[in-house]
Amino acid sequence: MHQTEKETAELIKQISGSDVKKCMKCGKCSATCPAYGEMKFHPHQFVTMVAHGKVDELLRDGTVTRCLSCFACVERCPRGVEPANVVAAIRVLAEREQGGSNFVPDEVPALIAADNEIPQQALVSAFRRYRK
Amino acid sequence: MHKIGVFVCWCGSNIAATVDIDRVVAEAKVQPGVVFAKDYQYMCSEAGQNIIKDAIKEYGLTGIVVCSCSPRMHEATFRKAASQAGLNPFMVEIANIREHCSWIHKDKEEGTEKACVLMRAAVAKVTLNTPLKAGESKVVKRALVIGGGIAGIQTALDIADAGFPVDIVEKNATIGGRMAQLDKTFPTLDCSSCILTPKMVEAKSNENIRLITYAEVEEVSGFVGSFKAKIRKKARYVKEDVCTGCGxxxxxxxxxxxxxxxxxxxxxxxxxxxxxxxxxxxxxxxxxxxxxxxxxxxxxxxxxxCTAKAIDYTQQDEFIEEEYGAIVMATGFRPIDASKFDEYSYSTCKDVVTSLELERIMNAAGPTGGVLLRPSDGKHPHSIVFIQCVGSRDVSGRGKPYCSKICCMYTAKHAMLIRDKYPDVEVHVFYIDVRTPGKNFDEFYRRAAEQYDVDYIKGQVGKVWEEDGHLVVRGVDLIANEQIILNTDMVVLATAIEPDPTARKVANMLTASIDTNDFITEAHPKLRPVESPTAGIFLSGVCQGPKDIPETVSQAGAAASKVIGLLCKDKLTTNPCVAHSDELLCNGCSCCEKVCPYGAISYDTHLINDHGVKETRRVALVNEALCQGCGACTVVCPSGAMDLKGFSNKQIMAEVEAICL
Structure with a gap:
C-alpha cells in the first residue's frame, strides 16, 4: 500500500498514541537518553519530525531502532509527549512492511514438515524480524 | 395587568452574527403580557438606555426583559436606567443571549432558537417579579490583612495611610515573609532586606497598624462590611511586651x-x-x-x-475576636518540593540546592556568612550549573502546569552575582525559554550573558549524579544538537512556586474561590484583578498568581485602594434577593439552618394563627443582613416554606415551563 509521507506520520501518531503537539521543545528527552550517541536522529528531533510530517528519512535511517526502550524520556517528559512510543510505532511500521519478514506464511508448513521439533516461538519471532 | 417590554441587543456582531434578532423581536411581541419589543445595536449605550427609558414612560411598562450579555456585565446598567424611568429596578430581567447563546453556538438557526427560549423564560419570570427594596448594612471601619510578607505589609501600610486601622495576622513569629529571605533583588540588584526592613519598621510603628504575629485566623463569619474573625495567637512562651530581643x-x-x-x-x-x-x-x-x-x-x-523575665513556660494560645469591614488575603507562596524530581538527585546530593537555598547561601546573614561554599564539604565551587523550569510548565503530575514567572530573572541574577563576585566560577544555565517581559528585564538577562559571560544553553538536563566528589550533569544543547556531559561542583534548581498551603484553608474560611492550582480566583481576570468574587475579600501578592516584587507591590496598593473605597462608605446597600420563610408552612425541621453557609437562619417559637387555630410553633427566621441569597435553604426545605425573593420557586417553575413550551 502506497502512503504519502504525511499519511505515514499520521499512522505513527495513531499507533504510538503520542500527542506530539504537546511538545514544548525543552529537550529533556534528549538530555535523558542513554542511547543518544547511537542514533542519527535524537528523541526531540523525531518528535518534531513526526509533528511536521517529515518521517521518510526517519524511517529509512535504521539507527532510530537502537532506542533501548528504557522509557526514561517518557518518564521525565514534563508534557507527557512519550517519545519512546514514537520509536515503538516506527518498529511496528517496519514489521508491517510486506516482504520484509524473514519468511512468508506460505513457507511455514514446509518448515514444520522438515523439522517438527521447531519451537512455535521461533516461528513467531522469525515473522517479527525483518530484513532491510 | 402586566405590560412587559422586551429589548433585544445586537452587541455589534457579538450576538447579531449568530442570532436572528428580527425573529427574537417578532416572537417577543406575541408573548403573553408583552406590549412592546425592540432591538438596538448597543442596548448598553446611552441611546440604547434611552430607548428603554422612553418605552417605560410611553407604554407604562410594569416590567422589562433585556436580551443581551451576562447580567454580570450590564444588569446594574439596565436596573439603573429602569429606576431613572420610575420602574422598580428589580422589575428588570436579563436574558443572557451572548455568553449563554451566541458565543457558544456556530449555527445561526440553533442560536436563534435558543435565544427565543431564553427570552421566553425571562418574560415568564418577570411577570411574577415583585418590586423589591434594597436595605442597608453597616461598614466596620477596620481591615484585616492575612499574611505579613511584602504584599500584606504594603497593603496594610496603604490602608493605614488613609486613616483606617488594620490588623496584620502573620503565621510566623516575624513579618517579612519570603522577601526577607532574599539576598538581592532584580533588576536593580539592591539588597532585599535594605528595601524591606524600612517597610517592616514602618508597619511596626504605624499607629493604625496592629501586628498579630505567630497567629492564625481560625474562624470568619459575617459578610462584606461586617466580618467577624477569631484569631488564634499561638503560645510563644515568651512575653511579647517584656522581651527586649537581646538574644x-x-x-x-x-x-x-x-x-x-x-x-x-x-x-x-x-x-x-x-x-x-x-x-x-x-x-x-x-x-x-x-x-x-x-x-x-x-x-x-x-x-x-533572661534579665527581662520574659520567659513564661505556662503560656497558652490566646484568642482575639475582632470585627472587620474588609479582609485582604496575602498568604504568599513557597517553592515546591524538589525531591519529587529524583533525576536531579536533590534528596541525595547536598550540593544540589534550590534557588531559595542559594539565596540564603549568598546572603551575609545566611549559613555561610554570604560566602559561596558547597554545602557538602564547605569548599569553594569552581563550576555551577543552573537548571530552569524545575516543576514549572510540567503537566506530568510531578510539577505545576503554569510558568512560575520569577525564575528566569532570579536565575540571571544569581548567575550574574556569582560571576561578579567569583570570576573564577564557571556558570552554565540550562533553559527552555528565557522569559523576561518587564521593564529593564531583558536587558538584565542579556547583561548576564554578554557582560558576565554566563553560558546559556538552550536545552534541559536529564540527569544529575555524584561521581568522585563532584557532580555530573547530563544535558542537551538543542542548538548544537548534541548531548553534553558537564562536571560541576554545584547544581541549582529553579523550583516552581506554589501557593502557601494555608491559602486553601483561608480561602475556604472566607468562601473565596480558588483555581485548580490553589491560586485565589479574581472577580474578573482583567477588570477586577484584586477582588475575590466574594464581596469584601481582596487579593494581594502571589496568592492570586505568580508575580515578582514590583508587581506584588503594585497589586498590594491596588488592593488597598479597593479596601479604602469600601471603608470610606458609611452604609452598604444590601441585596434584597434574600430568603424568607412562610411560618404557616414551616414545620420546624431545621434542614435550612444546617445547610445555610452564612449562619443566617435561626429558629424561634412563634404564636401562629393557622386558619383560626392558634398555636405555638417552632419556625425558621432569616437574618436578612446575613443572607447572601444563595438559595440552598429553598432547595432543602421539605415543606416549601422557604423561598427566595427575586428567585421564588414559582418564578423558577415559570421559567422551566417557558423553556419546555
Missing amino acids: VCMSKCPSKKGLNEFNMGLNNRPAIYIPFAQAIPNVAVIDSTQCIKLNTGKCGLCEKV
Missing part, C-alpha cells in the same frame, strides 16, 4: 537541633530563637517541639539568663 537566651539554649527555617534548613537554630536579626517584632519564640523544658520539665536555662 542571650539563644546563645545559652542547649537544644540546638531545630532546623533553621529562615535559612531553608541549611543550618540549625536553638529551641528559643529570634528568626533573624531584623525580625519584627524583635521577640524570641520557643519551638515547643525542640524545647527541653517543655518536653521533659528539666532545663529552664533561658528563664535563668
Whole structure:
C-alpha cells in the first residue's frame, strides 16, 4: 500500500498514541537518553519530525531502532509527549512492511514438515524480524 | 395587568452574527403580557438606555426583559436606567443571549432558537417579579490583612495611610515573609532586606497598624462590611511586651537541633530563637517541639539568663475576636518540593540546592556568612550549573502546569552575582525559554550573558549524579544538537512556586474561590484583578498568581485602594434577593439552618394563627443582613416554606415551563 509521507506520520501518531503537539521543545528527552550517541536522529528531533510530517528519512535511517526502550524520556517528559512510543510505532511500521519478514506464511508448513521439533516461538519471532 | 417590554441587543456582531434578532423581536411581541419589543445595536449605550427609558414612560411598562450579555456585565446598567424611568429596578430581567447563546453556538438557526427560549423564560419570570427594596448594612471601619510578607505589609501600610486601622495576622513569629529571605533583588540588584526592613519598621510603628504575629485566623463569619474573625495567637512562651530581643537566651539554649527555617534548613537554630536579626517584632519564640523544658520539665536555662523575665513556660494560645469591614488575603507562596524530581538527585546530593537555598547561601546573614561554599564539604565551587523550569510548565503530575514567572530573572541574577563576585566560577544555565517581559528585564538577562559571560544553553538536563566528589550533569544543547556531559561542583534548581498551603484553608474560611492550582480566583481576570468574587475579600501578592516584587507591590496598593473605597462608605446597600420563610408552612425541621453557609437562619417559637387555630410553633427566621441569597435553604426545605425573593420557586417553575413550551 502506497502512503504519502504525511499519511505515514499520521499512522505513527495513531499507533504510538503520542500527542506530539504537546511538545514544548525543552529537550529533556534528549538530555535523558542513554542511547543518544547511537542514533542519527535524537528523541526531540523525531518528535518534531513526526509533528511536521517529515518521517521518510526517519524511517529509512535504521539507527532510530537502537532506542533501548528504557522509557526514561517518557518518564521525565514534563508534557507527557512519550517519545519512546514514537520509536515503538516506527518498529511496528517496519514489521508491517510486506516482504520484509524473514519468511512468508506460505513457507511455514514446509518448515514444520522438515523439522517438527521447531519451537512455535521461533516461528513467531522469525515473522517479527525483518530484513532491510 | 402586566405590560412587559422586551429589548433585544445586537452587541455589534457579538450576538447579531449568530442570532436572528428580527425573529427574537417578532416572537417577543406575541408573548403573553408583552406590549412592546425592540432591538438596538448597543442596548448598553446611552441611546440604547434611552430607548428603554422612553418605552417605560410611553407604554407604562410594569416590567422589562433585556436580551443581551451576562447580567454580570450590564444588569446594574439596565436596573439603573429602569429606576431613572420610575420602574422598580428589580422589575428588570436579563436574558443572557451572548455568553449563554451566541458565543457558544456556530449555527445561526440553533442560536436563534435558543435565544427565543431564553427570552421566553425571562418574560415568564418577570411577570411574577415583585418590586423589591434594597436595605442597608453597616461598614466596620477596620481591615484585616492575612499574611505579613511584602504584599500584606504594603497593603496594610496603604490602608493605614488613609486613616483606617488594620490588623496584620502573620503565621510566623516575624513579618517579612519570603522577601526577607532574599539576598538581592532584580533588576536593580539592591539588597532585599535594605528595601524591606524600612517597610517592616514602618508597619511596626504605624499607629493604625496592629501586628498579630505567630497567629492564625481560625474562624470568619459575617459578610462584606461586617466580618467577624477569631484569631488564634499561638503560645510563644515568651512575653511579647517584656522581651527586649537581646538574644542571650539563644546563645545559652542547649537544644540546638531545630532546623533553621529562615535559612531553608541549611543550618540549625536553638529551641528559643529570634528568626533573624531584623525580625519584627524583635521577640524570641520557643519551638515547643525542640524545647527541653517543655518536653521533659528539666532545663529552664533561658528563664535563668533572661534579665527581662520574659520567659513564661505556662503560656497558652490566646484568642482575639475582632470585627472587620474588609479582609485582604496575602498568604504568599513557597517553592515546591524538589525531591519529587529524583533525576536531579536533590534528596541525595547536598550540593544540589534550590534557588531559595542559594539565596540564603549568598546572603551575609545566611549559613555561610554570604560566602559561596558547597554545602557538602564547605569548599569553594569552581563550576555551577543552573537548571530552569524545575516543576514549572510540567503537566506530568510531578510539577505545576503554569510558568512560575520569577525564575528566569532570579536565575540571571544569581548567575550574574556569582560571576561578579567569583570570576573564577564557571556558570552554565540550562533553559527552555528565557522569559523576561518587564521593564529593564531583558536587558538584565542579556547583561548576564554578554557582560558576565554566563553560558546559556538552550536545552534541559536529564540527569544529575555524584561521581568522585563532584557532580555530573547530563544535558542537551538543542542548538548544537548534541548531548553534553558537564562536571560541576554545584547544581541549582529553579523550583516552581506554589501557593502557601494555608491559602486553601483561608480561602475556604472566607468562601473565596480558588483555581485548580490553589491560586485565589479574581472577580474578573482583567477588570477586577484584586477582588475575590466574594464581596469584601481582596487579593494581594502571589496568592492570586505568580508575580515578582514590583508587581506584588503594585497589586498590594491596588488592593488597598479597593479596601479604602469600601471603608470610606458609611452604609452598604444590601441585596434584597434574600430568603424568607412562610411560618404557616414551616414545620420546624431545621434542614435550612444546617445547610445555610452564612449562619443566617435561626429558629424561634412563634404564636401562629393557622386558619383560626392558634398555636405555638417552632419556625425558621432569616437574618436578612446575613443572607447572601444563595438559595440552598429553598432547595432543602421539605415543606416549601422557604423561598427566595427575586428567585421564588414559582418564578423558577415559570421559567422551566417557558423553556419546555
